[in-house]
Amino acid sequence: MPHAAAATPQLLRRVNARSVLGVIRTTDVATGTELMARTGLTRASVIAVCEDLIRRGWIRELEARDEEQPGSPRKGRPARRFELNSGAGFVLGLDIGAATTTAAVADLRGTILGRSSESFRATDIPAAERIDVVDRACRRALSAAGTGPDKVLAVGAGIAAPVDRDGNVLVTQHFWSLFDVGLRAALKELHGWTVLLENDANLAALGERWRGSGTGVDDLVVLLAGERLGAGVMESGRLLHGRGGAAGEMGYLDLVEGVGSSDGIASLARQWSAADGGPAAGGEASARRVFEDAAAGDPAALAILARISDRMARVIASVASFLNPEQVVIGGAVAESAGVLLPGITALLPRFTATPPRVTVSPLGDAIVTVGAVRHALDYVEANAPELELAR
Amino acid sequence: MPHAAAATPQLLRRVNARSVLGVIRTTDVATGTELMARTGLTRASVIAVCEDLIRRGWIRELEARDEEQPGSPRKGRPARRFELNSGAGFVLGLDIGAATTTAAVADLRGTILGRSSESFRATDIPAAERIDVVDRACRRALSAAGTGPDKVLAVGAGIAAPVDRDGNVLVTQHFWSLFDVGLRAALKELHGWTVLLENDANLAALGERWRGSGTGVDDLVVLLAGERLGAGVMESGRLLHGRGGAAGEMGYLDLVEGVGSSDGIASLARQWSAADGGPAAGGEASARRVFEDAAAGDPAALAILARISDRMARVIASVASFLNPEQVVIGGAVAESAGVLLPGITALLPRFTATPPRVTVSPLGDAIVTVGAVRHALDYVEANAPELELAR
DNA sequence: GATAATTTAGATACAAGCTAAATATATTGC
DNA sequence: GCAATATATTTAGCTTGTATCTAAATTATC
Numbered sequence: 001m002p003h004a005a006a007a008t009p010q011l012l013r014r015v016n017a018r019s020v021l022g023v024i025r026t027t028d029v030a031t032g033t034e035l036m037a038r039t040g041l042t043r044a045s046v047i048a049v050c051e052d053l054i055r056r057g058w059i060r061e062l063e064a065r066d067e068e069q070p071g072s073p074r075k076g077r078p079a080r081r082f083e084l085n086s087g088a089g090f091v092l093g094l095d096i097g098a099a100t101t102t103a104a105v106a107d108l109r110g111t112i113l114g115r116s117s118e119s120f121r122a123t124d125i126p127a128a129e130r131i132d133v134v135d136r137a138c139r140r141a142l143s144a145a146g147t148g149p150d151k152v153l154a155v156g157a158g159i160a161a162p163v164d165r166d167g168n169v170l171v172t173q174h175f176w177s178l179f180d181v182g183l184r185a186a187l188k189e190l191h192g193w194t195v196l197l198e199n200d201a202n203l204a205a206l207g208e209r210w211r212g213s214g215t216g217v218d219d220l221v222v223l224l225a226g227e228r229l230g231a232g233v234m235e236s237g238r239l240l241h242g243r244g245g246a247a248g249e250m251g252y253l254d255l256v257e258g259v260g261s262s263d264g265i266a267s268l269a270r271q272w273s274a275a276d277g278g279p280a281a282g283g284e285a286s287a288r289r290v291f292e293d294a295a296a297g298d299p300a301a302l303a304i305l306a307r308i309s310d311r312m313a314r315v316i317a318s319v320a321s322f323l324n325p326e327q328v329v330i331g332g333a334v335a336e337s338a339g340v341l342l343p344g345i346t347a348l349l350p351r352f353t354a355t356p357p358r359v360t361v362s363p364l365g366d367a368i369v370t371v372g373a374v375r376h377a378l379d380y381v382e383a384n385a386p387e388l389e390l391a392r
Numbered sequence: 393m394p395h396a397a398a399a400t401p402q403l404l405r406r407v408n409a410r411s412v413l414g415v416i417r418t419t420d421v422a423t424g425t426e427l428m429a430r431t432g433l434t435r436a437s438v439i440a441v442c443e444d445l446i447r448r449g450w451i452r453e454l455e456a457r458d459e460e461q462p463g464s465p466r467k468g469r470p471a472r473r474f475e476l477n478s479g480a481g482f483v484l485g486l487d488i489g490a491a492t493t494t495a496a497v498a499d500l501r502g503t504i505l506g507r508s509s510e511s512f513r514a515t516d517i518p519a520a521e522r523i524d525v526v527d528r529a530c531r532r533a534l535s536a537a538g539t540g541p542d543k544v545l546a547v548g549a550g551i552a553a554p555v556d557r558d559g560n561v562l563v564t565q566h567f568w569s570l571f572d573v574g575l576r577a578a579l580k581e582l583h584g585w586t587v588l589l590e591n592d593a594n595l596a597a598l599g600e601r602w603r604g605s606g607t608g609v610d611d612l613v614v615l616l617a618g619e620r621l622g623a624g625v626m627e628s629g630r631l632l633h634g635r636g637g638a639a640g641e642m643g644y645l646d647l648v649e650g651v652g653s654s655d656g657i658a659s660l661a662r663q664w665s666a667a668d669g670g671p672a673a674g675g676e677a678s679a680r681r682v683f684e685d686a687a688a689g690d691p692a693a694l695a696i697l698a699r700i701s702d703r704m705a706r707v708i709a710s711v712a713s714f715l716n717p718e719q720v721v722i723g724g725a726v727a728e729s730a731g732v733l734l735p736g737i738t739a740l741l742p743r744f745t746a747t748p749p750r751v752t753v754s755p756l757g758d759a760i761v762t763v764g765a766v767r768h769a770l771d772y773v774e775a776n777a778p779e780l781e782l783a784r
Numbered sequence: 785g786a787t788a789a790t791t792t793a794g795a796t797a798c799a800a801g802c803t804a805a806a807t808a809t810a811t812t813g814c
Numbered sequence: 815g816c817a818a819t820a821t822a823t824t825t826a827g828c829t830t831g832t833a834t835c836t837a838a839a840t841t842a843t844c
Contacts, residue, residue: 006432007407009800009831015399016801033821040398042803043822076820077810162716165628219635231714235634236557240627242716243611246747247627252713255706255744257647314647321644322623322714324554324634352647355638401802401829408831425792434832435793467841468791 093373114145205232207372317352485765506537597624599764709744
């Protein structure tokens with residue numbers, strides 16, 4: 001029996017409050033008149049909503065201004081001015097990798113105020129120790145941001161494993177299974193935080209659409225292309241998960257001609273330069289070395305980059321053919337270097353797909369997942385504001 | 393400037409009316425008390441909403457019952473009983489193929505009451521003639537259903553071309569470009585109908601989720617697998633379109649090992665049986681013949697089916713790997729015959745993907761697209777009820 | 785066959801939230 | 815100082831909801 005929630009008059013206030021808050025979030029300061037124009041509400045309603053929001057701590061009213069606003073030589077009675085109380089709460093964005101966890105703290109505007117990275121002692125440490133390291137990264141980032149754990153409204157966390165729509169980790173991979181219930185329960189108990197787990201490539205897509213090269217693109221694919229290829233897919237502005245959260249996994253590349261594996265750019269550069277008798281295989285720097293050598297004009301390195309371009313073109317084309325995104329962004333550790341590949345990839349695409357997307361490289365660098373995690377947490381906060389309790 | 397619509401008190405009635413109508417749609421008859429239980433509204437509100445809906449023609453009140461209801465030996469004051477006025481309006485579902493157009497008429501419950509197919513004189517006839525044929529199919533289907541054009545609330549129409557979220561046809565393909573503006577404008581002018589264009593595979597997915605083997609599955613892929621492979625993809629209960637509506641196109645199969653083209657099952661069966669020196673290539677019946685021969689134990693035919701199974705397993709695996717659907721349905725002209733392929737496909741899947749979906753065959757046969765088109769039109773009607781005007 | 789129990793209907797009171805219109809209040813410019 | 819202007823505030827009224835009480839219709843029981 002679907003017991004739908006009845007729409008009571010209070011629903012109107014919730015809807016309108018969210019709408020007003022949405023406008024205030026996107027402007028520096030807003031007057032009542034501006035809010036009327038942008039929400040379609042009458043002044044009485046706008047004021048009532050604003051007073052509500054002030055009481056709940058989400059916005060605040062500015063005092064009479066002394067200095068002249070340059071852009072607004074106004075006459076008439078001065079308007080009441082409202083602004084977002086951006087420090088009323090904070091969110092955490094986590095990038096939990098195999099070796100390192102990075103935490104970022106942002107205010108309600110999404111301004112990142114603090115960061116901290118902590119490395120794990122080893123890759124096979126027990127879950128409790130792992131959670132401890134994550135917690136330490138969070139605390140340090142909060143300190144750096146000048147705030148504390150009780151001000152955190154939500155935590156977005158990215159891991160390199162399939163995560164379904166409800167934030168549950170697909171348990172086929174032992175390594176990450178510890179994080180599913182464990183992390184959420186631990187941080188809930190320690191600080192009362194709500195943890196929103198997501199796949200790292202999915203968060204990268206959120207981040208890229210928010211503050212990367214795909215701003216405002218509704219049909220966007222982000223390829224994390226460092227060691228192993230993984231995709232975060234947004235269609236019509238929504239993340240794709242699939243039944244068990246494994247959407248964006250690229251195992252099918254094993255079967256694609258001219259590709260054959262889901263190895264990433266750094267991995268390929270290393271393999272192929274080793275095969276060429278280049279720098280010893282396994283070297284951390286050898287991938288970067290290939291790009292440097294190519295920049296210096298080394299023919300062997302250039303040949304490797306051409307092979308990588310061909311391969312990436314096939315990968316991107318296969319995705320573009322089936323999902324028809326407007327844009328594909330290459331992100332991850334190699335994003336900076338990958339810029340030189342773009343002309344080659346773009347030129348090859350029409351050979352492999354009838355619907356070639358725009359291809360760009362992420363400007364977010366290492367922060368791509370944490371930025372996305374922050375966005376994910378903010379999405380949650382914004383969806384639940386202003387009912388969400390700020391004070392604690 | 394996003395001029396959001398203000399939430400006025402009338403919004404509540406709209407929301408609640410939709411919710412009440414949704415319950416009535418899924419039950420045969422509903423009493424006030426049942427509606428209270430399932431909507432969470434109070435009796436006063438339920439009655440007010442129902443009276444509204446009666447006035448607008450969407451539901452009607454049943455008279456006092458004479459006969460005993462078997463399942464309900466009730467005491468107490470008899471309840472008022474409401475039911476959907478399922479004949480208050482109708483929808484059309486069209487399957488517009490290259491050779492033939494089929495129209496289906498359904499009432500508000502989705503019961504299909506009439507069908508009609510009309511063939512085109514040739515494939516290169518002018519747009520006006522083509523639209524004429526479509527119109528004739530519509531009129532005949534409406535007659536068969538015992539209703540008329542003025543009772544049509546919406547028309548869902550499927551074509552074998554990419555259609556974007558707004559119902560615009562990707563103009564790369566000349567053949568279909570005529571249908572974009574032309575069909576919509578013509579039917580609007582002739583009858584005042586609202587035409588909702590969609591890709592045929594997408595409609596097949598809607599149909600399959602509604603009344604096929606994928607009922608209620610949120611992450612569902614339907615493969616139209618007759619002549620050319622095309623996919624309709626639902627993720628989280630929503631259709632995927634991509635930027636230009638080309639999502640679900642399978643051109644990437646050209647690059648997949650062991651596949652190499654997006655030829656469908658019937659096409660492959662014909663090709664391979666001709667190569668074997670089987671029935672002359674091009675014969676309409678030769679595809680079916682392969683399945684018949686295989687059923688009779690013919691080794692050559694069995695070998696062809698094994699090859700087809702391997703190929704389909706690779707196709708399904710590639711999709712499953714990237715989108716992680718819960719289920720993949722094989723539909724289209726060959727769906728009936730394809731049942732024998734299922735064990736083979738299912739057995740091969742784990743070799744090609746870590747996330748093998750359930751694979752089934754569509755029970756909807758030729759009607760798969762029209763059923764989906766009806767569902768598409770009903771979705772529109774239900775989303776706009778009860779504001780949508782019934783009388784004309 | 786009258787009475788009690790039960791179930792639903794209908795009526796009344798009231799609260800939340802919105803609009804609309806009239807009135808009041810600061811500020812600028814002359 | 816006064817008009818013009820832009821905004822704020824107040825008041826009345828509408829829609830829609832909930833909650834509560836009373837009335838009506840039917841079945842079960844004595």
